[in-house]
Protein backbone atom coordinates (compact mmCIF):
# COMPACT_ATOMS: atom_id res chain seq x y z
CA UNK A 465 0.00 0.00 0.00
CA UNK A 466 1.23 3.49 -0.82
CA UNK A 467 2.37 5.52 2.20
CA UNK A 468 0.27 8.43 3.33
CA UNK A 469 2.09 11.73 2.88
CA UNK A 470 1.53 15.06 4.59
CA UNK A 471 2.91 17.99 2.63
CA UNK A 472 3.28 21.25 4.51
CA UNK A 473 2.93 24.28 2.25
CA UNK A 474 1.38 24.82 -1.17
CA UNK A 475 4.11 26.90 -2.79
CA UNK A 476 6.40 25.77 -5.60
CA UNK A 477 7.81 22.98 -3.40
CA UNK A 478 4.63 21.52 -1.94
CA UNK A 479 2.79 21.63 -5.25
CA UNK A 480 5.69 19.94 -7.05
CA UNK A 481 5.60 17.14 -4.49
CA UNK A 482 1.83 16.77 -4.92
CA UNK A 483 2.15 16.66 -8.69
CA UNK A 484 4.79 13.93 -8.67
CA UNK A 485 2.77 11.85 -6.20
CA UNK A 486 -0.26 12.29 -8.38
CA UNK A 487 1.74 11.31 -11.47
CA UNK A 488 2.95 8.19 -9.66
CA UNK A 489 -0.64 7.26 -8.88
CA UNK A 490 -0.25 7.92 -5.16
CA UNK A 491 -3.33 9.74 -3.98
CA UNK A 492 -2.93 9.25 -0.23
CA UNK A 493 -1.56 12.73 0.40
CA UNK A 494 -2.75 15.99 1.89
CA UNK A 495 -1.27 19.42 1.29
CA UNK A 496 -1.66 21.65 4.33
CA UNK A 497 -1.53 25.35 3.62
CA UNK A 498 -1.90 28.14 6.16
CA UNK A 499 -3.00 30.68 3.54
CA UNK A 500 -6.30 30.71 1.72
CA UNK A 501 -4.86 29.52 -1.58
CA UNK A 502 -1.85 28.04 -3.32
CA UNK A 503 1.26 29.94 -4.37
CA UNK A 504 3.34 30.36 -1.20
CA UNK A 505 5.63 33.35 -1.47
CA UNK A 506 3.98 34.28 -4.79
CA UNK A 507 0.64 34.60 -3.03
CA UNK A 508 2.07 36.49 -0.07
CA UNK A 509 4.15 39.06 -1.96
CA UNK A 510 1.72 41.34 -3.76
CA UNK A 511 3.64 44.60 -3.39
CA UNK A 512 3.69 46.92 -6.41
CA UNK A 513 6.32 45.73 -8.85
CA UNK A 514 6.57 42.21 -7.40
CA UNK A 515 8.25 40.05 -9.99
CA UNK A 516 10.90 37.41 -10.38
CA UNK A 517 14.44 38.10 -11.50
CA UNK A 518 14.91 34.62 -12.93
CA UNK A 519 13.66 34.29 -16.53
CA UNK A 520 10.12 32.93 -16.95
CA UNK A 521 11.14 29.94 -19.03
CA UNK A 522 13.47 28.76 -16.29
CA UNK A 523 11.39 29.83 -13.30
CA UNK A 524 8.79 27.14 -13.96
CA UNK A 525 8.66 23.37 -13.64
CA UNK A 526 10.67 21.48 -16.27
CA UNK A 527 7.69 19.19 -16.84
CA UNK A 528 5.17 22.03 -17.15
CA UNK A 529 6.53 24.50 -19.64
CA UNK A 530 4.42 27.39 -20.83
CA UNK A 531 4.97 28.82 -24.26
CA UNK A 532 2.92 31.93 -23.56
CA UNK A 533 4.81 33.75 -20.82
CA UNK A 534 4.14 37.38 -21.60
CA UNK A 535 7.50 38.70 -20.41
CA UNK A 536 11.08 37.52 -20.17
CA UNK A 537 10.89 37.92 -16.39
CA UNK A 538 7.54 36.96 -14.91
CA UNK A 539 5.48 39.25 -12.72
CA UNK A 540 4.01 37.94 -9.47
CA UNK A 541 0.50 37.71 -10.89
CA UNK A 542 1.60 35.56 -13.79
CA UNK A 543 3.56 33.19 -11.56
CA UNK A 544 0.62 32.85 -9.21
CA UNK A 545 -1.69 32.13 -12.15
CA UNK A 546 0.80 29.51 -13.36
CA UNK A 547 0.75 27.77 -9.97
CA UNK A 548 -3.04 27.94 -9.74
CA UNK A 549 -3.12 26.39 -13.21
CA UNK A 550 -0.80 23.59 -12.09
CA UNK A 551 -3.01 22.84 -9.08
CA UNK A 552 -6.00 22.51 -11.42
CA UNK A 553 -4.31 20.62 -14.22
CA UNK A 554 -2.76 17.96 -12.00
CA UNK A 555 -5.85 17.44 -9.85
CA UNK A 556 -4.34 18.71 -6.61
CA UNK A 557 -7.40 20.62 -5.40
CA UNK A 558 -9.14 17.74 -3.59
CA UNK A 559 -5.92 17.22 -1.62
CA UNK A 560 -5.54 20.81 -0.48
CA UNK A 561 -6.35 21.74 3.09
CA UNK A 562 -6.31 25.53 2.95
CA UNK A 563 -6.40 27.96 5.88
CA UNK A 564 -4.90 25.18 7.96
CA UNK A 565 -1.58 25.77 9.65
CA UNK A 566 0.42 22.80 10.86
CA UNK A 567 1.53 23.72 14.38
CA UNK A 568 3.28 20.50 15.40
CA UNK A 569 4.48 17.19 14.01
CA UNK A 570 5.63 14.39 16.30
CA UNK A 571 6.92 10.95 15.35
CA UNK A 572 4.90 8.39 17.28
CA UNK A 573 7.25 5.45 17.76
CA UNK A 574 4.48 3.12 18.88
CA UNK A 575 2.99 3.18 15.38
CA UNK A 576 5.98 4.51 13.38
CA UNK A 577 3.90 7.37 12.04
CA UNK A 578 3.84 11.13 12.23
CA UNK A 579 1.12 12.81 14.24
CA UNK A 580 0.33 16.24 12.82
CA UNK A 581 -1.47 18.89 14.82
CA UNK A 582 -3.18 21.72 13.00
CA UNK A 583 -4.27 25.19 14.07
CA UNK A 584 -7.90 24.10 14.15
CA UNK A 585 -6.98 21.60 16.86
CA UNK A 586 -7.16 18.58 14.54
CA UNK A 587 -4.74 15.65 14.72
CA UNK A 588 -3.92 13.22 11.94
CA UNK A 589 -1.47 10.39 11.36
CA UNK A 590 0.76 10.12 8.28
CA UNK A 591 3.59 7.79 7.28
CA UNK A 592 5.66 10.54 5.71
CA UNK A 593 5.97 14.30 6.19
CA UNK A 594 7.38 16.56 3.48
CA UNK A 595 8.02 20.15 4.44
CA UNK A 596 7.63 22.73 1.70
CA UNK A 597 7.49 25.80 3.91
CA UNK A 598 10.26 27.69 2.13
CA UNK A 599 12.92 30.00 3.49
CA UNK A 600 11.25 33.37 2.89
CA UNK A 601 7.83 33.17 4.46
CA UNK A 602 8.06 34.87 7.84
CA UNK A 603 8.47 38.65 7.59
CA UNK A 604 11.18 40.14 9.77
CA UNK A 605 10.58 43.51 11.31
CA UNK A 606 13.70 45.47 12.19
CA UNK A 607 14.97 45.54 15.75
CA UNK A 608 14.76 49.33 15.90
CA UNK A 609 13.72 51.11 19.12
CA UNK A 610 10.31 52.73 18.94
CA UNK A 611 8.68 50.39 16.42
CA UNK A 612 5.58 50.45 18.62
CA UNK A 613 5.70 54.22 19.09
CA UNK A 614 5.24 55.00 15.41
CA UNK A 615 1.75 56.43 14.77
CA UNK A 616 1.54 56.29 10.97
CA UNK A 617 0.58 53.34 8.83
CA UNK A 618 3.28 50.67 8.75
CA UNK A 619 3.44 47.36 6.96
CA UNK A 620 5.93 44.81 5.66
CA UNK A 621 6.61 44.30 1.95
CA UNK A 622 5.18 40.77 2.15
CA UNK A 623 2.02 42.01 3.91
CA UNK A 624 1.21 44.88 1.60
CA UNK A 625 -1.65 47.06 2.77
CA UNK A 626 -3.61 47.49 -0.45
CA UNK A 627 -6.26 49.49 1.36
CA UNK A 628 -3.78 52.26 2.10
CA UNK A 629 -3.56 54.84 -0.69
CA UNK A 630 0.01 56.06 -1.23
CA UNK A 631 -0.71 58.95 -3.57
CA UNK A 632 0.53 62.22 -2.13
CA UNK A 633 1.96 60.64 1.03
CA UNK A 634 5.28 61.07 2.79
CA UNK A 635 6.66 57.58 2.77
CA UNK A 636 9.70 55.89 4.29
CA UNK A 637 11.08 52.58 3.04
CA UNK A 638 13.50 50.73 5.27
CA UNK A 639 15.76 48.32 3.42
CA UNK A 640 17.14 48.09 -0.07
CA UNK A 641 17.29 44.41 -0.97
CA UNK A 642 15.46 42.78 -3.89
CA UNK A 643 11.99 43.61 -2.55
CA UNK A 644 12.77 47.29 -1.91
CA UNK A 645 14.43 47.60 -5.32
CA UNK A 646 11.16 46.59 -6.94
CA UNK A 647 8.89 48.60 -4.65
CA UNK A 648 10.74 51.94 -4.76
CA UNK A 649 10.40 52.58 -8.54
CA UNK A 650 6.65 51.94 -8.32
CA UNK A 651 6.02 54.00 -5.22
CA UNK A 652 8.30 56.98 -5.92
CA UNK A 653 6.28 58.47 -8.82
CA UNK A 654 3.00 58.61 -6.87
CA UNK A 655 4.09 59.77 -3.44
CA UNK A 656 4.79 63.32 -2.39
CA UNK A 657 8.12 62.37 -0.86
CA UNK A 658 10.03 59.15 -0.29
CA UNK A 659 12.89 58.52 2.12
CA UNK A 660 14.84 55.34 1.51
CA UNK A 661 16.79 54.18 4.56
CA UNK A 662 19.80 52.21 3.45
CA UNK A 663 22.03 50.39 5.92
CA UNK A 664 24.18 48.61 3.34
CA UNK A 665 24.17 49.23 -0.41
CA UNK A 666 23.36 46.34 -2.73
CA UNK A 667 25.23 45.39 -5.85
CA UNK A 668 22.83 45.94 -8.71
CA UNK A 669 23.00 44.58 -12.25
CA UNK A 670 20.57 45.47 -15.03
CA UNK A 671 17.50 43.40 -15.81
CA UNK A 672 16.94 43.22 -19.55
CA UNK A 673 13.23 42.63 -19.49
CA UNK A 674 10.67 42.92 -22.22
CA UNK A 675 7.54 41.39 -23.61
CA UNK A 676 7.45 38.26 -25.69
CA UNK A 677 5.73 39.22 -28.92
CA UNK A 678 3.01 37.13 -30.50
CA UNK A 679 5.40 35.67 -33.03
CA UNK A 680 7.86 34.61 -30.35
CA UNK A 681 5.11 32.93 -28.37
CA UNK A 682 3.84 31.16 -31.46
CA UNK A 683 7.38 30.03 -32.24
CA UNK A 684 7.75 28.59 -28.72
CA UNK A 685 4.52 26.76 -29.27
CA UNK A 686 5.05 25.36 -32.73
CA UNK A 687 8.76 25.19 -33.53
CA UNK A 688 9.93 21.80 -32.34
CA UNK A 689 12.50 21.88 -29.50
CA UNK A 690 12.70 25.70 -29.54
CA UNK A 691 11.23 26.10 -26.08
CA UNK A 692 13.39 23.36 -24.55
CA UNK A 693 16.49 24.72 -26.28
CA UNK A 694 15.73 28.23 -25.03
CA UNK A 695 15.32 27.01 -21.46
CA UNK A 696 18.54 25.04 -21.64
CA UNK A 697 20.39 28.05 -23.07
CA UNK A 698 19.17 30.31 -20.25
CA UNK A 699 20.13 27.68 -17.66
CA UNK A 700 23.63 27.23 -19.08
CA UNK A 701 24.31 30.93 -19.45
CA UNK A 702 23.31 31.64 -15.84
CA UNK A 703 25.14 28.63 -14.46
CA UNK A 704 28.24 29.30 -16.54
CA UNK A 705 28.37 33.05 -15.95
CA UNK A 706 26.97 33.69 -12.47
CA UNK A 707 28.08 30.63 -10.49
CA UNK A 708 31.79 31.52 -10.99
CA UNK A 709 31.05 34.96 -9.51
CA UNK A 710 30.27 33.26 -6.22
CA UNK A 711 33.47 31.21 -6.06
CA UNK A 712 36.00 33.74 -7.32
CA UNK A 713 35.92 32.37 -10.84
CA UNK A 714 36.51 33.89 -14.25
CA UNK A 715 33.45 36.14 -14.36
CA UNK A 716 33.75 37.83 -10.96
CA UNK A 717 35.62 40.88 -12.25
CA UNK A 718 33.51 41.10 -15.36
CA UNK A 719 30.21 41.13 -13.44
CA UNK A 720 31.62 43.56 -10.86
CA UNK A 721 32.60 45.91 -13.67
CA UNK A 722 29.16 45.56 -15.25
CA UNK A 723 27.52 46.52 -11.96
CA UNK A 724 29.86 49.53 -11.54
CA UNK A 725 29.13 50.63 -15.08
CA UNK A 726 25.38 50.24 -14.47
CA UNK A 727 25.68 52.53 -11.45
CA UNK A 728 27.73 55.09 -13.41
CA UNK A 729 25.27 55.07 -16.29
CA UNK A 730 22.20 55.49 -14.13
CA UNK A 731 23.40 57.78 -11.35
CA UNK A 732 25.11 61.00 -12.38
CA UNK A 733 25.60 62.52 -8.93
CA UNK A 734 28.99 61.38 -7.54
CA UNK A 735 27.79 61.82 -3.93
CA UNK A 736 24.80 59.55 -4.48
CA UNK A 737 26.97 57.11 -6.40
CA UNK A 738 29.40 56.89 -3.51
CA UNK A 739 26.56 56.09 -1.11
CA UNK A 740 25.37 53.34 -3.45
CA UNK A 741 28.77 51.72 -3.91
CA UNK A 742 29.13 48.55 -1.86
CA UNK A 743 32.30 47.88 0.13
CA UNK A 744 32.02 44.11 0.00
CA UNK A 745 32.58 41.73 -2.92
CA UNK A 746 29.73 41.19 -5.35
CA UNK A 747 27.58 38.15 -4.57
CA UNK A 748 28.24 38.21 -0.81
CA UNK A 749 24.67 39.42 -0.38
CA UNK A 750 21.97 38.59 -2.90
CA UNK A 751 22.69 40.57 -6.08
CA UNK A 752 19.81 42.87 -7.00
CA UNK A 753 18.81 42.50 -10.63
CA UNK A 754 16.91 45.60 -11.62
CA UNK A 755 17.08 48.47 -14.10
CA UNK A 756 14.54 50.79 -12.45
CA UNK A 757 15.94 51.01 -8.92
CA UNK A 758 18.76 53.53 -9.44
CA UNK A 759 16.72 55.92 -11.63
CA UNK A 760 14.04 56.02 -8.91
CA UNK A 761 16.66 57.08 -6.36
CA UNK A 762 17.66 60.02 -8.53
CA UNK A 763 14.15 61.53 -8.53
CA UNK A 764 13.85 64.95 -6.86
CA UNK A 765 11.21 63.65 -4.42
CA UNK A 766 13.42 60.76 -3.22
CA UNK A 767 16.15 60.97 -0.58
CA UNK A 768 18.57 58.14 0.10
CA UNK A 769 19.31 58.27 3.82
CA UNK A 770 22.44 56.49 4.96
CA UNK A 771 22.72 57.83 8.50
CA UNK A 772 21.82 54.90 10.71
CA UNK A 773 18.30 54.82 12.08
CA UNK A 774 18.33 55.64 15.79
CA UNK A 775 14.66 55.09 16.51
CA UNK A 776 11.17 55.44 15.23
CA UNK A 777 9.24 58.33 16.70
CA UNK A 778 5.47 58.85 16.53
CA UNK A 779 5.69 60.97 13.36
CA UNK A 780 8.58 59.41 11.52
CA UNK A 781 12.16 58.20 11.67
CA UNK A 782 15.02 59.67 13.68
CA UNK A 783 18.56 59.03 12.51
CA UNK A 784 21.73 58.89 14.62
CA UNK A 785 22.65 62.48 13.63
CA UNK A 786 19.55 63.66 15.50
CA UNK A 787 17.47 64.49 12.38
CA UNK A 788 13.83 63.41 12.29
CA UNK A 789 12.22 62.87 8.89
CA UNK A 790 8.47 62.78 9.00
CA UNK A 791 6.64 59.93 7.33
CA UNK A 792 2.96 59.05 7.44
CA UNK A 793 3.64 55.64 5.90
CA UNK A 794 6.43 53.24 6.74
CA UNK A 795 7.24 50.27 4.53
CA UNK A 796 9.44 47.59 6.00
CA UNK A 797 11.34 45.94 3.16
CA UNK A 798 13.46 44.31 5.81
CA UNK A 799 13.41 40.70 4.69
CA UNK A 800 12.48 37.48 6.42
CA UNK A 801 13.38 35.17 9.28
CA UNK A 802 15.45 32.96 7.03
CA UNK A 803 17.65 30.88 9.28
CA UNK A 804 15.12 29.39 11.69
CA UNK A 805 13.94 26.80 9.23
CA UNK A 806 10.48 25.29 9.75
CA UNK A 807 9.78 27.62 12.70
CA UNK A 808 7.38 27.95 14.36
CA UNK A 809 6.27 24.34 13.77
CA UNK A 810 7.18 22.20 16.76
CA UNK A 811 8.81 19.08 15.30
CA UNK A 812 9.60 16.13 17.55
CA UNK A 813 11.41 13.04 16.34
CA UNK A 814 12.53 9.77 17.90
CA UNK A 815 13.06 9.73 21.67
CA UNK A 816 11.43 13.15 22.01
CA UNK A 817 14.23 14.93 20.09
CA UNK A 818 13.16 18.45 19.18
CA UNK A 819 14.29 19.69 15.78
CA UNK A 820 14.68 23.29 16.85
CA UNK A 821 16.79 22.27 19.83
CA UNK A 822 19.06 20.19 17.57
CA UNK A 823 19.30 23.13 15.19
CA UNK A 824 19.94 25.81 17.79
CA UNK A 825 23.48 26.45 16.47
CA UNK A 826 22.40 26.29 12.84
CA UNK A 827 20.04 24.21 10.73
CA UNK A 828 21.55 21.36 8.76
CA UNK A 829 20.25 18.37 6.86
CA UNK A 830 21.80 15.62 4.78
CA UNK A 831 21.50 16.84 1.16
CA UNK A 832 19.35 19.57 2.68
CA UNK A 833 16.62 16.94 2.85
CA UNK A 834 16.95 14.53 5.80
CA UNK A 835 17.82 14.87 9.50
CA UNK A 836 18.97 12.13 11.92
CA UNK A 837 16.34 11.19 14.55
CA UNK A 838 13.52 12.29 12.24
CA UNK A 839 12.54 9.22 10.19
CA UNK A 840 10.40 9.75 7.10
CA UNK A 841 10.66 13.52 7.41
CA UNK A 842 11.89 15.16 4.21
CA UNK A 843 12.60 18.81 3.54
CA UNK A 844 12.16 20.75 0.33
CA UNK A 845 14.28 23.91 0.00
CA UNK A 846 15.83 22.99 3.33
CA UNK A 847 19.16 24.09 4.84
CA UNK A 848 21.95 24.81 2.34
CA UNK A 849 19.82 24.43 -0.75
CA UNK A 850 19.10 28.06 -1.57
CA UNK A 851 20.89 29.44 -4.62
CA UNK A 852 22.68 32.72 -5.14
CA UNK A 853 22.67 32.37 -8.88
CA UNK A 854 20.01 30.22 -10.52
CA UNK A 855 16.39 29.07 -10.42
CA UNK A 856 15.39 27.46 -7.15
CA UNK A 857 12.84 25.36 -9.04
CA UNK A 858 15.75 23.23 -10.27
CA UNK A 859 16.67 22.40 -6.69
CA UNK A 860 13.07 21.70 -5.67
CA UNK A 861 12.57 19.32 -8.57
CA UNK A 862 15.79 17.47 -7.66
CA UNK A 863 14.60 17.12 -4.06
CA UNK A 864 11.14 15.92 -5.06
CA UNK A 865 12.66 13.31 -7.36
CA UNK A 866 14.90 12.19 -4.50
CA UNK A 867 11.98 11.89 -2.07
CA UNK A 868 9.96 9.99 -4.66
CA UNK A 869 12.90 7.59 -4.80
CA UNK A 870 12.71 7.16 -1.02
CA UNK A 871 9.05 6.14 -0.96
CA UNK A 872 9.52 2.58 -2.31
CA UNK A 873 12.43 2.10 0.12
CA UNK A 874 10.51 3.13 3.21
CA UNK A 875 7.44 1.22 2.06
CA UNK A 876 9.47 -1.96 1.74
CA UNK A 877 11.86 -1.60 4.67
CA UNK A 878 10.12 0.59 7.22
CA UNK A 879 10.74 4.19 8.31
CA UNK A 880 14.05 5.52 6.98
CA UNK A 881 16.26 7.68 9.14
CA UNK A 882 19.43 9.21 7.84
CA UNK A 883 22.59 8.10 9.66
CA UNK A 884 24.57 10.62 11.68
CA UNK A 885 27.69 9.55 9.76
CA UNK A 886 26.04 10.53 6.48
CA UNK A 887 25.19 13.97 7.84
CA UNK A 888 28.72 14.39 9.23
CA UNK A 889 30.23 13.56 5.85
CA UNK A 890 27.82 15.95 4.15
CA UNK A 891 28.77 18.73 6.59
CA UNK A 892 32.49 18.23 5.94
CA UNK A 893 31.96 18.39 2.18
CA UNK A 894 29.77 21.48 2.54
CA UNK A 895 32.31 23.24 4.75
CA UNK A 896 35.09 22.58 2.24
CA UNK A 897 33.00 23.93 -0.64
CA UNK A 898 31.64 26.83 1.40
CA UNK A 899 35.14 28.03 2.26
CA UNK A 900 35.63 28.99 -1.39
CA UNK A 901 32.49 31.08 -1.64
CA UNK A 902 32.07 34.83 -1.50
CA UNK A 903 29.35 34.41 1.15
CA UNK A 904 32.12 33.99 3.72
CA UNK A 905 33.31 37.54 3.08
CA UNK A 906 32.45 40.18 5.63
CA UNK A 907 28.95 41.21 4.78
CA UNK A 908 25.69 40.78 6.61
CA UNK A 909 23.24 38.63 4.65
CA UNK A 910 20.14 36.53 5.09
CA UNK A 911 22.21 33.51 4.06
CA UNK A 912 24.01 33.45 7.44
CA UNK A 913 22.74 32.73 10.92
CA UNK A 914 23.56 34.83 13.97
CA UNK A 915 26.82 32.93 14.46
CA UNK A 916 27.89 33.74 10.89
CA UNK A 917 27.44 30.21 9.53
CA UNK A 918 25.96 30.07 6.02
CA UNK A 919 22.96 27.84 6.66
CA UNK A 920 20.89 28.72 3.64
CA UNK A 921 22.96 28.36 0.50
CA UNK A 922 24.20 25.51 -1.61
CA UNK A 923 27.86 26.24 -2.38
CA UNK A 924 28.24 24.12 -5.51
CA UNK A 925 26.95 24.22 -9.05
CA UNK A 926 23.36 23.07 -9.54
CA UNK A 927 24.62 20.36 -11.87
CA UNK A 928 26.43 18.73 -8.93
CA UNK A 929 23.43 18.95 -6.61
CA UNK A 930 21.17 17.41 -9.22
CA UNK A 931 23.66 14.59 -9.70
CA UNK A 932 24.11 13.71 -6.03
CA UNK A 933 20.37 13.74 -5.39
CA UNK A 934 19.49 11.62 -8.40
CA UNK A 935 18.60 8.63 -6.20
CA UNK A 936 18.82 7.86 -2.48
CA UNK A 937 21.72 5.75 -1.27
CA UNK A 938 20.17 3.18 1.07
CA UNK A 939 23.42 2.84 3.04
CA UNK A 940 23.05 6.44 4.19
CA UNK A 941 19.93 5.42 6.10
CA UNK A 942 18.83 2.99 8.74
CA UNK A 943 15.43 1.41 8.34
CA UNK A 944 12.70 0.19 10.63
Ligand code: N01
Pocket residue numbers: 515516517518600605606607608621638639640641642643644646661662663664750773797798799800908909910
Ligand atom coordinates in the same frame (compact mmCIF):
# COMPACT_ATOMS: atom_id res chain seq x y z
O1 N01 B 1 15.00 41.09 1.99
P1 N01 B 1 16.59 41.21 2.23
P2 N01 B 1 14.16 41.20 0.64
N1 N01 B 1 17.75 48.79 9.73
O2 N01 B 1 16.86 40.42 3.47
C1 N01 B 1 17.52 46.00 5.50
C2 N01 B 1 14.01 37.05 -2.67
N2 N01 B 1 13.35 38.02 -3.50
O3 N01 B 1 12.73 41.01 1.01
O4 N01 B 1 21.67 44.75 4.06
C3 N01 B 1 17.99 49.13 8.45
O5 N01 B 1 17.35 40.88 1.03
C4 N01 B 1 18.71 45.19 5.07
O6 N01 B 1 19.89 45.91 5.30
P3 N01 B 1 21.32 45.13 5.46
C5 N01 B 1 15.51 37.16 -2.90
O7 N01 B 1 16.11 35.91 -2.72
C6 N01 B 1 13.46 37.88 -4.83
O8 N01 B 1 14.53 42.39 -0.12
O9 N01 B 1 21.05 43.94 6.31
N3 N01 B 1 17.87 48.28 7.43
C7 N01 B 1 18.36 44.97 3.60
O10 N01 B 1 18.67 46.07 2.81
C8 N01 B 1 15.89 38.11 -1.81
O11 N01 B 1 17.25 38.09 -1.50
C9 N01 B 1 12.89 38.80 -5.65
O12 N01 B 1 22.21 46.11 6.06
C10 N01 B 1 17.51 47.03 7.73
C11 N01 B 1 16.84 44.80 3.65
O13 N01 B 1 16.41 45.40 4.86
C12 N01 B 1 15.00 37.67 -0.70
O14 N01 B 1 13.76 37.39 -1.33
C13 N01 B 1 12.20 39.87 -5.14
C14 N01 B 1 17.25 46.60 9.04
C15 N01 B 1 16.41 43.35 3.66
O15 N01 B 1 16.78 42.75 2.48
C16 N01 B 1 14.77 38.68 0.38
O16 N01 B 1 14.65 39.97 -0.19
C17 N01 B 1 12.09 39.99 -3.78
C18 N01 B 1 17.39 47.54 10.06
N4 N01 B 1 17.19 47.21 11.34
C19 N01 B 1 12.67 39.07 -2.97
N5 N01 B 1 16.92 45.29 9.00
C20 N01 B 1 13.07 38.67 -7.08
O17 N01 B 1 13.02 37.64 -7.67
C21 N01 B 1 16.97 44.92 7.71
N6 N01 B 1 17.34 45.97 6.94
C22 N01 B 1 13.37 39.90 -7.76
